[in-house]
Amino acid sequence: xxxxxxxxxxxxxxxxxxxxxxxxxxxxxxxxxxxxxxxxxxxxxxxxxxxxxxxxxxxxxxxxxxxxxxxxxxxxxxxxxxxxxxxxxxxxxxxxxxxxxxxxxxxxxxxxxxxxxxxxxxxxxxxxxxxxxxxxxxxxxxxxxxxxxxxxxxxxxxxxxxxxxxxxxxxxxxxxxxxxxxxxxxxxxxxxxxxxxxxxxxxxxxxxxxxxxxxxxx
Numbered sequence: 001x002x003x004x005x006x007x008x009x010x011x012x013x014x015x016x017x018x019x020x021x022x023x024x025x026x027x028x029x030x031x032x033x034x035x036x037x038x039x040x041x042x043x044x045x046x047x048x049x050x051x052x053x054x055x056x057x058x059x060x061x062x063x064x065x066x067x068x069x070x071x072x073x074x075x076x077x078x079x080x081x082x083x084x085x086x087x088x089x090x091x092x093x094x095x096x097x098x099x100x101x102x103x104x105x106x107x108x109x110x111x112x113x114x115x116x117x118x119x120x121x122x123x124x125x126x127x128x129x130x131x132x133x134x135x136x137x138x139x140x141x142x143x144x145x146x147x148x149x150x151x152x153x154x155x156x157x158x159x160x161x162x163x164x165x166x167x168x169x170x171x172x173x174x175x176x177x178x179x180x181x182x183x184x185x186x187x188x189x190x191x192x193x194x195x196x197x198x199x200x201x202x203x204x205x206x207x208x209x210x211x212x213x214x215x216x217x218x
Contacts, residue, residue, distance in 0.1 A: 027085050028078075028081070053076060054069060057212075079214055080207065082094045083095055093168065095161070098158065101160050105153040129141060159213070164210065167202075167203040170199060171196065178193055
């Protein structure tokens with residue numbers, strides 16, 4: 001039994017070489033490309049899920065906004081698969097690393113802001129000053145809105161990291177408690193086993209929801 005609570009968040013190493021890149025690329029091998037005239041059930045299910053998710057995300061976007069469909073679909077698929085990868089036993093979860101989440105959030109946030117300033121200059125600048133603001137509060141509100149704008153990518157990364165990390169820590173603690181109770185008091189361990197199963201089901205939903213929320217806020 002692993003006594004180190006945070007050991008599962010350490011980047012795996014082999015011969016002094018970090019394996020984070022190989023682990024991050026591993027989920028992409030789970031997606032099969034449709035290269036046949038008649039797809040099998042797995043490919044059909046995969047395409048149906050992609051179309052359903054894409055329709056849900058692009059429902060409120062304009063035609064120009066839908067040009068981001070490929071990038072956003074790749075992003076939500078990447079995050080969801082990495083989150084689900086961490087649900088397997090003894091697996092490393094890349095999305096528990098704040099550095100990785102910041103590496104996704106900052107470039108996407110920067111691209112969104114720059115595209116907004118380029119194509120919707122007046123609307124983008126209008127967000128810095130709400131309509132009807134009293135004259136003495138204008139400098140303060142502009143400073144506050146500017147700070148909130150630059151905090152957005154940090155908030156995106158921290159939200160994803162905190163939700164995934166908290167769920168893994170809770171499952172780890174419940175798992176250790178269950179193993180301890182199995183050797184001392186079996187009736188109580190049955191309760192913790194049921195709670196652990198329910199928590200795993202909840203974490204599966206959180207893994208998918210957090211991928212959707214991250215992509216939606218981007």
